[in-house]
Structure formats: C-alpha cells, structure tokens
Amino acid sequence: MNGLMSFLDGQRANGHLILRLAVGIILVYAGYGKLFGKGIPGVQEMFMQGGLPAASLLGILVPILEFFGGILIILGAFTRVLGIWMVIQFGLIVIWIKPGLWGKDFGDSFIDLMLFAAGIVLATAGPGIAALGPKILKQRWAD
Amino acid sequence: MNGLVMWLDGQKGNALSVCRMAMGLILVISGYNKLFNTGIPQVIEGFTNMGLFAAPVLGLLVPILEFFGGAAILLGLFSRLLSIWVVVQFFIITVYVKPILIGDGWNGTRIDVVLACLGFLVAAHGPGPLSLAGRLFRGMRWAE
Secondary structure (H helix, E strand, O other): HHHHHHHHEEEEEEHHHHHHHHHHHHHHHHHHHHHHHHOOHHHHHHHOOOOOOOHHHHHHHHHHHHHHHHHHHHHHOHHHHHHHHHHHEEEEEEEEHHHHOOOEEEEEEEHHHHHEEEEEEEHHHHHOOOHHHHHHHHOOOHO | OOOHHHHHHHHHHHHHHHHHHHHHHHHHHHHHHHHHHOOOOHHHHHHHOOOOOOOHHHHHHHHHHHHHHHHHHHHHHOOOHHHHHHHHHHHHHHHHHHHOOOOOHHHHHHHHHHHHHHHHHHHHHHOOOOOOHHHHHHOOHOOO
C-alpha cells in the first residue's frame, strides 16, 4: 500500500498538467462555439434572456475570455489570474445563474461546479510543469 | 500582486478540499439518481443497450460505488483509493463509452474528462486539510 501511495505522490505534477490541459480545451471549445458558432450577438441575446446584468458587455467579454483565456491556460501563462476569473464566473453560474443546485436539473450545473473547483486549483497551485509563463515572463503573478 | 500570490499559495490545501467535496457531491447525486430514481434494473438495461461488458455487474456496482464512494470522498475517507476508481471509470467513459470528442458530443463528454482529471489530482495529493481520515486514521496514509 505504501508503494502505491509513493507512486501517487510522484504523480502530483502530472496531475496539475493534465487538469490544466483539460480545462483549457473545454474553455477554448466553449469560447469557439460562442465566437464563431453562435456569434457575439447571439450570445448577448442569450444572456439578455437569461436576465443577466450588462448582458451586452458580458456577451463580448465571456466568449473572448473563454477562447483566449483557455489558450493561455493550455500554454500555462497567467493561469493563476485566469483561475480567479474562473472561480468568479463559474461560482456565479452555479449559485445564481443555474440555481437548480438541488433539483432534478443539477446535472446541468455539474460541469460548472467542476470548472469552479478547477479554477480554485489553478489559482492556488499555478500552472505546474511544462508551462510557458514561468519560463518567459518570470513574474509570479503571471504564472 | 505578490501578496495576492502568497495568499493563494497558502490556500492550496483548501483548494484540494473544495475539489474533493465538489467531486464527491457530483458522484453522490449521480449515484442517488441511479439507485433511487432510475433504479438498478433500468441502469442495467441502459448499460446493456450501450453494449457495455458485464452490464449486470456494472449496473449494480457503479450506482453503489458512486453513491457510497462519493459520500466517502465528500467526507474525506479513503479518498485517494476511491479517486483511483474515479480516474479509471471516467477515463473508460471518455475513451470507450462516449468516444465522441468532437462536435456536440463534446458537451456530453467534457464532464467525464474533468472528473477524471480532478480524480487524478485527489489521488496524487490526498484529501486536503479538511477530512475525516485526518481525524480518524491519523498516520494511515492509505486511508487518506
């Protein structure tokens, strides 16, 4: 059992890497769909119907942040800052925008809850191994 | 900015606890739905229709593991060992059960991808500071 635990201990850095890649791909894909599939006006309309404040502003910001933020997370730059944004965005989605947390529709919020948790990990632990930020920018806040 | 980064550094353990609880919560709810809303016979039928191997065994095992395993992960008991099962199950779901990784299918699969990744993280790091194992089984690493 101790051998297994030691092996698992050794996988920590890899765990952060694969989480970063998975989260980045999910965000890029979601942002791509909003930017090039639905289009900004469609997203603004969707946000408006959802009763979001500043729907026209958020309708531009969210797709851009998801697409380019996701690319930066994959590359491993500004992951901590982007993690904070994820915590805010997906936290709001779980608590306020899709508040069916305990009902039948909770399955809809699963992915947002997971991305919220992943954002906390990115914000607190940074990008892990194989990341561009620490190599190029050499500023801890830009990790 | 450095103060913020240092504060964030100090929250790594709590981040793990949040991850673990979110993962456990999702598993408990999925397991609860399979056990008490869908029902074991329907789960077995669903698995058979999907062409899963050993559908009658898995249809019984998966709901029980999700519900009770998820509860244990939520509480922070045996979370590392149970996370290995989470990684295996959701990796198999990602590559074999729902192998649609491009197009609209991705929106159905991405949750399984994230669950596998967070499971990997919890298996590697352990449950974080807020856990039952830390209280009950101090020093027994396999129970973490």
